[in-house]
Every structure is written in C-alpha cells, then in structure tokens.
Amino acid sequence: xxxxxxxxxxxxxxxxxxxxxxxxxxxxxxxxxxxxxxxxxxxxxxxxxxxxxxxxxxxxxxxxxxxxxxxxxxxxxxxxxxxxxxxxxxxxxxxxxxxxxxxxxxxxxxxxxxxxxxxxxxxxxxxxxxxxxxxxxxxxxxxxxxxxxxxxxxxxxxxxxxxxxxxxxxxxxxxxxxxxxxxxxxxxxxxxxxxxxxxxxxxxxxxxxxxxxxxxxxxxxxxxxxxxxxxxxxxxxxxxxxxxx
Amino acid sequence: xxxxxxxxxxxxxxxxxxxxxxxxxxxxxxxxxxxxxxxxxxxxxxxxxxxxxxxxxxxxxxxxxxxxxxxxxxxxxxxxxxxxxxxxxxxxxxxxxxxxxxxxxxxxxxxxxxxxxxxxxxxxxxxxxxxxxxxxxxxxxxxxxxxxxxxxxxxxxxxxxxxxxxxxxxxxxxxxxxxxxxxxxxxxxxxxxxxxxxxxxxxxxxxxxxxxxxxxxxxxxxxxxxxxxxxxxxxxxxxxxxxxxxxxxxxxxxxxxxxxxxxxxxxxxxxxxxxxxxxxxxxxxxxxxxxxxxxxxxxxxxxxxxxxxxxxxxxxxxxxxxxxxxxxxxxxxxxxxxxxxxxxxxxxxxxxxxxxxxxxxxxxxxxxxxxxxxxxxxxxxxxxxx
Ligand SMILES: Nc1ncnc2c1ncn2[C@@H]1O[C@H](COP(=O)(O)OP(=O)(O)OP(=O)(O)O)[C@@H](O)[C@H]1O
Ligand SMILES: [Mg+2]
Numbered sequence: 001x002x003x004x005x006x007x008x009x010x011x012x013x014x015x016x017x018x019x020x021x022x023x024x025x026x027x028x029x030x031x032x033x034x035x036x037x038x039x040x041x042x043x044x045x046x047x048x049x050x051x052x053x054x055x056x057x058x059x060x061x062x063x064x065x066x067x068x069x070x071x072x073x074x075x076x077x078x079x080x081x082x083x084x085x086x087x088x089x090x091x092x093x094x095x096x097x098x099x100x101x102x103x104x105x106x107x108x109x110x111x112x113x114x115x116x117x118x119x120x121x122x123x124x125x126x127x128x129x130x131x132x133x134x135x136x137x138x139x140x141x142x143x144x145x146x147x148x149x150x151x152x153x154x155x156x157x158x159x160x161x162x163x164x165x166x167x168x169x170x171x172x173x174x175x176x177x178x179x180x181x182x183x184x185x186x187x188x189x190x191x192x193x194x195x196x197x198x199x200x201x202x203x204x205x206x207x208x209x210x211x212x213x214x215x216x217x218x219x220x221x222x223x224x225x226x227x228x229x230x231x232x233x234x235x236x237x238x239x240x241x242x243x244x245x
Numbered sequence: 246x247x248x249x250x251x252x253x254x255x256x257x258x259x260x261x262x263x264x265x266x267x268x269x270x271x272x273x274x275x276x277x278x279x280x281x282x283x284x285x286x287x288x289x290x291x292x293x294x295x296x297x298x299x300x301x302x303x304x305x306x307x308x309x310x311x312x313x314x315x316x317x318x319x320x321x322x323x324x325x326x327x328x329x330x331x332x333x334x335x336x337x338x339x340x341x342x343x344x345x346x347x348x349x350x351x352x353x354x355x356x357x358x359x360x361x362x363x364x365x366x367x368x369x370x371x372x373x374x375x376x377x378x379x380x381x382x383x384x385x386x387x388x389x390x391x392x393x394x395x396x397x398x399x400x401x402x403x404x405x406x407x408x409x410x411x412x413x414x415x416x417x418x419x420x421x422x423x424x425x426x427x428x429x430x431x432x433x434x435x436x437x438x439x440x441x442x443x444x445x446x447x448x449x450x451x452x453x454x455x456x457x458x459x460x461x462x463x464x465x466x467x468x469x470x471x472x473x474x475x476x477x478x479x480x481x482x483x484x485x486x487x488x489x490x491x492x493x494x495x496x497x498x499x500x501x502x503x504x505x506x507x508x509x510x511x512x513x514x515x516x517x518x519x520x521x522x523x524x525x526x527x528x529x530x531x532x533x534x535x536x537x538x539x540x541x542x543x544x545x546x547x548x549x550x551x552x553x554x555x556x557x558x559x560x561x562x563x564x565x566x567x568x569x570x571x572x573x574x575x576x577x578x579x580x581x582x583x584x585x586x587x588x589x590x591x592x593x594x595x596x597x598x599x600x601x602x603x604x605x606x607x608x609x610x611x612x613x614x615x616x617x618x619x620x621x622x623x624x625x626x627x628x629x630x631x
Contacts, residue, residue, distance in 0.1 A: 074424065
C-alpha cells in the first residue's frame with residue numbers, strides 16, 4: 001500500500017470569469033504512482049494542473065505538496081506544459097532551453113556552470129535529442145519540442161513530475177521512449193502525473209488514474225477503477241473498456 | 246577632432262549601449278511600442294520635476310520622470326486587463342494623454358521656463374558639451390556624460406546579476422514563475438531601467454533618438470543571431486556604429502545629430518533586413534528557390550528509379566508527363582548532371598550508381614521523417630546545390 005501523499009487537493013474550485021470549471025475537487029495522489037488524468041476536452045484537466053502549480057488561483061480550496069503549500073515546495077515539482085507557454089521566436093537553442101530547468105535549484109543570481117551543462121546534455125541524450133542541441137527551438141518539429149521540454153523537466157531533479165499531454169503530436173516510437181522514461185522515474189520513487197487522452201493505453205502505461213469532468217468522478221488504482229462505469233460517467237456516452245482495444 | 250567632438254561622440258555611444266540593453270529585452274518581449282510610450286509620457290514628470298528643481302540633470306527630476314514612465318506601463322496594463330481593448334490600443338490611449346498634460350504644463354508656464362517640446366523630443370547633442378560638471382572648481386566633463394554614464398553602469402551591473410532571470414522570464418514566464426523567479430518583479434525592473442534610461446538620455450539626445458536606439462539595434466541583432474548574449478553584444482555594436490556614423494553624417498551635412506543617427510540606423514536596418522545571411526529577405530528567397538529545385542530533383546530521380554522502360558526516361562517526357570515547364574526541366578536536368586547523378590544517352594536518361602544510392606537513402610529518410618538527415622545527406626552528395 002502506498003502511504004505518503006505527494007499531492008493533496010482539498011475542496012478545490014477554480015473559475016474563469018466567474019464561471020467555475022472545477023467544482024469542489026478532492027484528490028490525494030500517493031507518492032510513487034504514475035497517474036493519468038483523463039476526461040473530455042474542457043474537463044478542466046489543464047486547469048487542475050495549473051492550480052497545483054499555483055499558476056491559476058482557486059476561488060476556494062487548498063493544495064498541498066508533501067504537506068506544504070506549493071510556494072514552499074516549488075523545487076520538488078517539475079512541469080511540462082501542454083503547448084509550451086514559451087516565446088518560440090526567442091533566440092535560444094535546445095540545449096539552452098534544457099539548461100533553464102536548472103535555474104530553479106540555482107536560485108537568484110548564480111549562473112549555470114559545467115555541472116549543469118553536463119546534466120542538460122545527459123537529459124537531451126535520454127530523450128534522443130542530443131544531435132539537435134544547437135538547433136534554434138522554433139526549427140524543431142512539434143514532437144521534438146515536446147522532448148526538449150521533457151528533458152528540461154528531467155534536469156529539474158524534482159520529486160513530482162506533472163505533464164500536460166506529453167504525447168500530443170508525438171509519433172509511436174517517441175511515445176514509447178517517453179513512457180519508458182516516465183516508468184523509470186516512477187521506479188526511482190518519483191511521482192508522475194500525466195494528462196492523457198488515449199484511453200486505450202491507460203492500463204498499459206499507468207498504475208493510477210483520475211477521472212475528471214469538472215467534478216472528480218473517481219481516483220484510484222487502474223486495476224480497481226478503470227471500468228465501464230467510470231468511463232461512462234466521465235464521457236457521458238456509454239463506454240466499454242472492452243471496446244477500447 | 247576637437248574635444249567637444251570627442252565628447253559628443255562619447256555621449257552618443259554610451260547612450261547607444263545604455264539603450265541597447267533594455268531595448269533587446271523589449272524587442273524580444275514584443276514591447277517595442279512601450280518604449281515609444283514611455284519616451285513621450287515622461288514629459289509631465291520632467292516638467293513637474295523641472296518646476297521643483299530648476300535643473301534638468303537633477304536626480305530628483307530623473308526619478309520623477311522615470312516614475313511617470315512606470316505609471317504609463319501600469320496604466321496600459323490596467324486598461325488592457327479590463328479586456329475591453331488590446332495592448333496597442335491601451336498604449337495609444339495612455340501616452341498621448343500623459344504627453345499632452347506635459348505640453349499643457351509647459352505652455353502654461355512658458356514665460357519663465359527654459360524648456361520646450363522640441364528640445365524634449367529632439368534634444369540637441371551638439372550643446373551637450375557646454376553644460377559642464379564642476380566640482381570644487383575643477384571641470385569634470387559634460388554633465389550628461391556623467392548622468393548617462395552612471396545609468397549605463399547601473400544597467401550593466403543589473404544585467405550581469407540578473408541575466409539568467411531576465412532570460413527565463415522573457416522566454417517562458419510560466420516556467421520562471423514555477424521555478425520561483427517572479428516574472429512581475431523582472432517585468433517592472435525592466436520597465437524601470439527603460440524609463441530611467443529614457444529620462445537620463447532625453448536631455449542629451451531627445452526622446453525620438455532614445456526610441457530609435459532602443460529598438461533598431463536590437464531588431465538588427467535579432468536578424469543576425471540565435472544567441473541572447475550575442476544579440477546584446479551585436480545590438481550594442483550597431484548602436485555604437487550608428488552613433489559615430491550618424492555624428493559624422495550630421496557634421497558633413499550640417500544637420501541635426503539625433504536626426505542623422507536615427508537615419509543611419511534606419512538605413513542599417515534596411516541593409517540587414519535585406520542581406521542577413523540567415524533571416525534576411527534575399528537569403529530566405531534564395532533558400533526557398535533552392536529547396537524547390539532540390540525537391541523537384543528528388544521527384545525526378547524517384548521517377549527514374551521507378552521506371553525502367555525507355556519511353557518513361559526520354560528527355561521530352563520530362564515536359565509531357567511530369568508536366569514541368571521547359572525552364573524547370575532544364576534546371577533540374579542540369580543539376581542532376583552536374584552532380585553526376587544521371588547520364589544521358591541518346592536522349593534517354595539513366596541513373597548513375599551515385600544517383601541510385603542518393604535516391605534510396607533519401608526515400609528512406611523521407612519515410613522516417615528525418616528532415617535533418619536529408620539536409621546532411623544533401624551536403625554529402627551534392628557537388629553543386631540547386
Ligand atoms: N484562460 C482562460 N480563460 C477563460 N476560460 C478558460 C481559460 N482556460 C481555460 N478555460 C476554460 O476552462 C475550461 C477547462 O479548460 P482546461 O484547459 O482546463 O480543459 P482541459 O481538460 O485541459 O481540456 P483539453 O483536453 O482540451 O486540454 C474550458 O471550458 C475552457 O474553455
Ligand atoms: Mg488541457
């Protein structure tokens with residue numbers, strides 16, 4: 001049984017322009033799981049993640065990372081956004097982007113040095129992007145950009161990895177490579193939270209799952225709760241696990 | 246050169262570098278317009294400061310004017326946040342209002358104030374050496390040299406200390422925030438530096454040249470490099486070149502120095518926009534043309550590989566079947582011949598061994614979607630490019 005809680009969400013309500021997109025969500029994510037968040041478009045998956053990272057402010061509720069607010073724990077968390085919030089025209093290379101992942105542990109004023117550069121190169125190698133290290137980031141394909149952002153998260157050496165649809169626009173080989181890296185992270189005791197759209201691969205990739213559609217429908221181990229009932233409740237139409245294959 | 250000439254050029258160069266640094270980040274943040282807004286809306290701050298201190302170089306005046314610069318930024322953002330208008334509209338609403346307040350203040354008190362709108366907008370670099378800094382009877386050089394020199398020193402120190410923070414908050418605000426670097430602090434820090442620089446420089450060079458020096462050199466540097474550090478260096482370099490060249494153009498034409506520097510910057514920008522090796526207009530068009538020919542070459546080679554029958558490999562067939570213009574067919578044929586990929590025997594085209602290897606490799610890379618590998622392979626095979 002997993003006992004320590006990595007992320008605890010209590011009574012969370014988030015609204016954009018006074019219209020709630022997350023209603024009273026309670027969620028406990030145990031340490032060391034590889035968890036998928038699933039739900040239809042507009043279900044509030046990205047919003048939930050952004051609330052965990054203190055990027056959007058909730059109108060009610062609290063979020064704790066290992067028992068403390070995010071502000072005290074930001075070094076424990078690495079984030080791969082859905083569609084890079086970055087300025088693609090910025091004069092910077094893939095290696096440089098990965099190096100930025102080390103800025104957090106460096107703190108203010110200190111500059112990245114040899115150690116950081118070595119870590120960044122290793123991370124690029126891990127995601128198979130070493131040969132593109134000097135490429136300007138706008139000249140990478142969508143899947144390649146995604147891998148650079150994964151590498152950037154890796155060098156943050158966090159305890160929790162949060163990723164918004166890392167498989168979007170990525171080919172099958174890359175998807176396998178990424179999921180292997182995520183499984184490796186879990187093996188070394190990290191907690192990984194992934195927004196995921198491909199229901200078919202949930203049982204194969206993940207051991208934990210949260211169903212979300214404005215409200216939390218269910219959360220727990222894939223074995224226990226990945227079933228017709230929860231799929232139907234989340235997606236509205238009659239879903240059968242057996243039909244996914 | 247007289248000492249006044251040297252002093253003028255020195256002031257212009259220091260202003261240029263002091264402007265290029267915040268300017269680089271403004272350009273990257275797509276906030277070029279805000280520097281224009283700041284440069285105009287500092288006017289009421291300058292006027293009020295001048296009434297209080299009677300000294301255009303007083304630190305109080307500079308602070309007060311810088312404050313109205315920051316007020317501009319805050320107002321623009323406030324209006325923008327209401328979601329009713331876009332940023333450019335908000336800028337257009339704020340700075341004329343503040344500027345006109347300044348103009349009215351000057352008009353109301355024109356009698357006893359030595360300050361006019363022209364001087365604020367255009368400055369007069371030629372007069373800068375006359376206003377000396379005298380300490381204990383000793384001449385320490387022009388006052389504006391001191392003012393802008395100190396501003397540059399502070400800017401450089403801040404840049405060196407917070408380079409990484411500026412970079413990350415410009416490139417990826419969200420990451421900066423999640424890593425514990427406040428993008429809000431960086432934003433207002435940058436705006437403060439931009440405002441203080443504008444105020445410090447306006448007396449010597451005028452508001453318009455300040456805007457030109459903040460935007461044009463970084464815009465040129467942006468076209469030339471993929472590296473932020475180099476962009477800062479190149480921008481400073483262009484600023485200096487523009488300042489010195491502009492000074493001598495003014496000297497030669499007996500024209501306004503600020504006006505000449507601005508013109509030189511404009512001409513330099515045009516040249517780089519046309520001729521920059523990577524992003525310049527000409528090289529972009531040239532590359533497009535080349536890639537087009539090379540794609541056609543590949544199509545043509547593929548066709549040869551797929552068809553062993555002679556009728557499909559006859560020269561005239563290029564025109565008929567593949568449906569290319571004569572010119573294109575000729576240029577593709579020439580390219581293939583020059584690179585030893587085909588031989589022509591009695592109007593029948595055949596692939597050479599090299600041509601065959603090239604084609605198979607290319608297909609392989611296209612299927613596996615490895616565009617980088619294709620470019621690398623072209624370098625390996627081509628003796629002449631398209
Ligand atoms: N900045 C915003 N301002 C206003 N509404 C927003 C904003 N961001 C998201 N929304 C709305 O909030 C709801 C939830 O959005 P969210 O991005 O969290 O969905 P999601 O589950 O991640 O969807 P997807 O699968 O398409 O990524 C949607 O209805 C969306 O339109
Ligand atoms: Mg989303």
